[in-house]
Amino acid sequence: EPEVTQTPSHQVTQMGQEVILRCVPISNHLYFYWYRQILGQKVEFLVSFYNNEISEKSEIFDDQFSVERPDGSNFTLKIRSTKLEDSAMYFCASSEQGGTEAFFGQGTRLTVV
Amino acid sequence: GESVGLHLPTLSVQEGDNSIINCAYSNSASDYFIWYKQESGKGPQFIIDIRSNMDKRQGQRVTVLLNKTVKHLSLQIAATQPGDSAVYFCAENGSWGKLQFGAGTQVVVTP
Numbered sequence: 001e002p003e004v005t006q007t008p009s010h011q012v013t014q015m016g017q018e019v020i021l022r023c024v025p026i027s028n029h030l031y032f033y034w035y036r037q038i039l040g041q042k043v044e045f046l047v048s049f050y051n052n053e054i055s056e057k058s059e060i061f062d063d064q065f066s067v068e069r070p071d072g073s074n075f076t077l078k079i080r081s082t083k084l085e086d087s088a089m090y091f092c093a094s095s096e097q098g099g100t101e102a103f104f105g106q107g108t109r110l111t112v113v
Numbered sequence: 114g115e116s117v118g119l120h121l122p123t124l125s126v127q128e129g130d131n132s133i134i135n136c137a138y139s140n141s142a143s144d145y146f147i148w149y150k151q152e153s154g155k156g157p158q159f160i161i162d163i164r165s166n167m168d169k170r171q172g173q174r175v176t177v178l179l180n181k182t183v184k185h186l187s188l189q190i191a192a193t194q195p196g197d198s199a200v201y202f203c204a205e206n207g208s209w210g211k212l213q214f215g216a217g218t219q220v221v222v223t224p
């Protein structure tokens with residue numbers, strides 16, 4: 001069964017460092033997303049990406065964040081200068097269309113120290 | 114001081130009983146809703162979806178009910194099993210496929 005894969009599963013970084021979280025969405029999907037979940041809280045939308053550009057982003061997705069689809073398979077989330085409050089699980093998701101079910105990866109646990 | 118994190122509502126259910134999980138959504142214009150299951154340390158897993166032109170949809174052991182008048186969704190799990198223990202989130206689908214998640218309900222299945 002096709003699935004969304006994310007790497008690494010756990011990333012520890014020092015405050016102020018840049019991190020890149022990687023995702024391989026399901027191959028025939030056209031819409032890609034990043035969400036985050038702070039421990040014990042609900043899943044929050046960060047950004048959606050379609051046709052090689054950001055289609056929508058939340059207030060959380062400030063200038064420290066960027067996304068890229070560098071080739072035909074990968075979808076990355078970059079945090080330029082990490083803060084302690086960026087510590088969370090980051091989930092990548094993809095869907096065939098905008099109004100169809102989104103499939104989530106297993107997440108990357110980001111710990112900023 | 115300010116508390117960190119949400120205290121999730123918890124539904125404790127005996128194995129074999131039916132579970133009902135409720136969710137209120139906010140946007141009356143939302144036309145697509147999804148229930149996700151999240152086990153500890155894993156990503157949300159799709160369970161079932163429903164569009165606003167329906168008020169009920171059934172899957173394997175699960176049923177979703179939609180009441181647009183009061184903006185309410187429910188998920189019913191028949192014959193709850195230990196493997197059903199997880200956090201359950203409802204989500205409403207917005208523009209460009211963006212999902213707005215609810216706060217979640219922790220389901221604990223007891224033997």
